[in-house]
Structure formats: C-alpha cells, structure tokens
Amino acid sequence: MAACLAAFLMFVTVFGSMLAADDSSVDVADGVAAYEAGDYPKAYELLKPAADAGNFQARYLLAQLLSGDLPDRTDFDAALSYLDGQVRCQYSAALSLFGFLYQSVHPTEEGLLRAALIYKEAARAGNRVALANLGGVVGKDLGRPLTGAAYLFEAAQLDDPEGLRFMSVVRSSSNADATIAAIQALIEEKPFEERWPLLDPSEANCPDLVSVWQSPRKRAATSR
Structure with a gap:
C-alpha cells in the first residue's frame, strides 16, 4: 500500500472497550525493528502478542500490517479492531490510517465525508x-x-x-499559472481551519490533539 494509507459510533461501540491502558511493559523493539526493515511477516509475528496485550505502538503497527503491508493477511475489519479510540489518538498517523480504513470500508458519499473529516482532524x-x-x-x-x-x-x-506529484501535474498543464493562482486565492480566503469540510469540536475523535495550523490573518495579527 502506498502512502495513501476516520471515530464513529459503530467502531467506538464495537472496539472501544478492548483496550483499557497501554501495556508499555511489553518489549516491542524487535517487532518495530523488523517492521522498519520491511520484514513484515516477522514483524507481524513479533508484534501480534504485544498488540493483543494492549501495547499502543504494537496495535498501530499491526493495523498498518493488516491494511495492505501484508497482502495475504489484509483484513480491514481486523485492522480497525486494533485502532480503538486510545490508539488512534496516540499518533496522528494512526488517526490518518483510521481514515483510510473507514474510507475503504464505507465508500458511500456519507462514508467518504466521514473519512474526510477524520483525515482533516489528523491533518x-x-x-x-x-x-x-x-x-x-x-x-x-x-x-x-x-x-x-x-x-x-x-x-x-x-x-x-502525493502532494508533490499532484503539483507536478498542475505545473505541467497548459493553464498552470491560472490554476495555481486560483488555489492560492482559495487558501487565502479560506485557510485550513475555515475550509470545507469543517470540523465540529463536539464530534472530534481526539479533542486533545493540538492544531499546527494558523490562518494568514491570525499570523498577521500576532506579528504586529
């Protein structure tokens, strides 16, 4: 699976009670090393016991493995079961993966909008x-x-x-200047936080995640 590698009530209800706390006493170093080395079958065997024991990092990596890194073991539902609320709020990458899985399992317009909101929260x-x-x-x-x-x-x-590839295509197009100008005008008019789809804080998956975005208007105001 490429870089393209989303919490709703159904998944919270089904999976949210599986993990009470991070079992950080479990040693996952060998499993992490195997994953980083690209030895995914070995990583799976080493990480699964730790994931089942409740280790956050192991659960995230096992979800990644089940999302396409191991083609013969790809199982989106199983991957989702490891990305309960606590795990996906530990890492923005885990929340992003949750969005990918939700998008894959729910390819309807409503599901895609939900996935977009999850991606936006991780972004x-x-x-x-x-x-x-x-x-x-x-x-x-x-x-x-x-x-x-x-x-x-x-x-x-x-x-x-993916962003670089997209912009490479834009720059090679016949109307590149006009397209880029339109994109930049929209970003100026509607900065990240104000751009569709809008996040509702009351429905956030991970309300404690801190935003890294600041609108140009706010930057200008705070720099005076």
Whole structure:
C-alpha cells in the first residue's frame, strides 16, 4: 500500500472497550525493528502478542500490517479492531490510517465525508499523509476539485509525495499559472481551519490533539 494509507459510533461501540491502558511493559523493539526493515511477516509475528496485550505502538503497527503491508493477511475489519479510540489518538498517523480504513470500508458519499473529516482532524495535528488523502477525497470523490487542490497544495509544501506529484501535474498543464493562482486565492480566503469540510469540536475523535495550523490573518495579527 502506498502512502495513501476516520471515530464513529459503530467502531467506538464495537472496539472501544478492548483496550483499557497501554501495556508499555511489553518489549516491542524487535517487532518495530523488523517492521522498519520491511520484514513484515516477522514483524507481524513479533508484534501480534504485544498488540493483543494492549501495547499502543504494537496495535498501530499491526493495523498498518493488516491494511495492505501484508497482502495475504489484509483484513480491514481486523485492522480497525486494533485502532480503538486510545490508539488512534496516540499518533496522528494512526488517526490518518483510521481514515483510510473507514474510507475503504464505507465508500458511500456519507462514508467518504466521514473519512474526510477524520483525515482533516489528523491533518490538523500535522499529518501530511492525511492532508494529501483529504485533498484526494474532497477533490475526486466529493466533487470539490479546487478545495481538494488546496489541501494537496498544502501537502506538497510539507513534501508529501502525493502532494508533490499532484503539483507536478498542475505545473505541467497548459493553464498552470491560472490554476495555481486560483488555489492560492482559495487558501487565502479560506485557510485550513475555515475550509470545507469543517470540523465540529463536539464530534472530534481526539479533542486533545493540538492544531499546527494558523490562518494568514491570525499570523498577521500576532506579528504586529
């Protein structure tokens, strides 16, 4: 699965009670090392006991493995079971992965909008993969190409591969200057926090995640 690698009541209800606390006493170093080395079968065998014991990092990595890193063991429902509320709020990457899984399991318009909101929450916390995925869902699946392009433009500024590829295509097009000007105008008019889809704090998956975004207007005000 490429970089493209989303909490709703159904998953919270089914999976939210599985993990009471992080079992940090479990040694996951060998499993993490195997994962980082690309030895995914070995990583799975080493991480699964720790994940089942409740270790947050092991649960996140096992969800990643089950999301496509191990093609013969890809199981989105099983991956979701490891991304309960506590795990996905430990890492913005875990929340981004949750968005990818939700998008994959619920490819309806409502499901795609939910996934976009999850991506936006993860992107708000600084995850560039989530930012690029947000742009893709909004622009391609939800029918707002300019808004999606704005998110992909911002992802490219963070050196996200998908964002960079998108901007490379834009720059090679015949109307590149006009397109980039339109994207930048939208970003100026509707900064990240104010751009569709809008996050509702009361429905946040991870309300304690801190935003890394500040609008140009706020930056100008605070710099005076």
